[in-house]
Amino acid sequence: MEIFVAGEQDHQTTVSVPAHPAVISPQDPTLVIGSSLTAACTVNTDSHLSAEDLYWTLNGRRLPAESYKVLNATTLSVALAHLNGSKQQSGDNLVCHSRDGGILAGSCLYVGLPPEKPVNITCWSKNMKDLTCKWAPGTEGETYLHTNYTLKYKLRWYGRDNTCQEYHTAGPYSCHIPKDLALFTPYEIWVEASNRLGVAVSDVVMLDVLDVVTTDPPADVHVSRVGDLEDQLSVRWTSPPALKDFLFQAKYQIQYRVEDSSEWKVVDDVGNQTSCRLAGLRPGTVYFVQVRCNPFGIYGSKKSGIWSDWSNPTAASTPRSERIPGVCDPKSGEQNSTLRRELKQFFGWVKKHAYGCSNLSIKLYDQWRVWLQKSHKTRNQVGSTQR
């Protein structure tokens, strides 16, 4: 039989070799880390090669001749001990070569560990419309073999097992169920991990979708002064639109910080009102404020829901009285020149951004401070999602 041995683009060589010049046994074995293997390469009698003409490589590295054994005229074996986990998921390449380096046959070794039971399954539903779950892959994690994860779910008292289809929506170990979810009925949810060495099943988690609801952040967050009060700001918002008809018992939280600080203060006891007054603030200071919502108690659920993301930061400044002793005394013109430079920048910004605005108000000044803050990206930190 003739085959083309394709070389560089413009060269071709025709040689006569058997279709399969040699065969390795076993083919594509799967092994646990630390185990041993003896493989054998048998050359085809048509190839005019003998066992003495052969050598082995593993992932491109020549194996020592001491590990070889000539079994018969056409078969050379190799002994591999204490195998490490596979270097790549497609398998380690064990190759039998002729003396001149030619490749005669290969076999892929899959060396790894069976999967561990997936753990820490947590789920949440966005606005009661879907369910997303995430999990962790077990204590060791690295199996060296491709491990498949399947999230399954069923209604507790009836119904068949369902398999989640949309994976990796919230990280590598997550799955999203987009529709057809029942409310007021518990679901059983579990994750199966499988690879070439076995299967492991997580514990079953039971939940009612209504107990794990989260929602969008509150909308239309406004922060404003309370008259001339120097140490207070008023915060108002509207409940998240998707669930606004259901949030009778929703809880809200506010966090705020001064402009120059990264430390947020949290106001926890806001209850289900959609307004709040912050007090004990510093006069003449710009504050950034965020609000989030927990849709607790939907349809009478007794469990806490899951906090939404924080709303985008909204800024406002507390007023400063002109006559507070010892606070506003300018120091040898230094504060004046700083303020003047600031105002000059401010009026320049007004000219550019506030078209046709003849009435300069403190609101515009607040908006400018927000813009300035956002333009120093490292200083404007948006609160992180806590689940």
Place this chain on the structure above:
Amino acid sequence: MEVLAVDRPPAPVPTPRRALAQMLRQAESLSLLLQHSAEQLLADYVRHQGDPFSTPSFHPPAPLGLPPPPRPPGGDAERLAGLAAAYAALPGLLGSVRAQQAQLNPGAAELLRGLEAGARQARGLAGHIEAVAAELGVALPGPWVPPDAHPPANAFGAKVWGYWVCRLHRDWARRAHEDLGLLARRYPL
């Protein structure tokens, strides 16, 4: 009566010639894109198979059942026929490699996307080549018929088979860019 000669303006380029020139420009551009992505695809492929696939001296025997690599070029008709034969086969072959790699390297999302994109681009170039050949009146060979199927014997065989397909894809992309560039210069806009 004197008859005056009138200088007529030069006749506009005939439409079919212009259409051919534009076709060749587009095909040449596609072949350049194909060449770059085929080089990258081969590099990604060998990386995911592990050593010795990515060593410079790696040279396994070519498996049976693949189209031949590019031969020394001949006339325009021969060049087009060679390209047409290769690009009749490459989309399907790249698709098969993608299916095999989905089993061998299921986590290699970029490699799998590269193989899909390669098949798509090869299909596109096949269409361009057919159109150019039709415009030039070049008869193309019939569709490529693979010899008796020799499916890879095992995982290593599948890796080698895919290596050769990706290498052919690269080699033919280089040849396509050369040949279409040559034709584009022969039929300028």
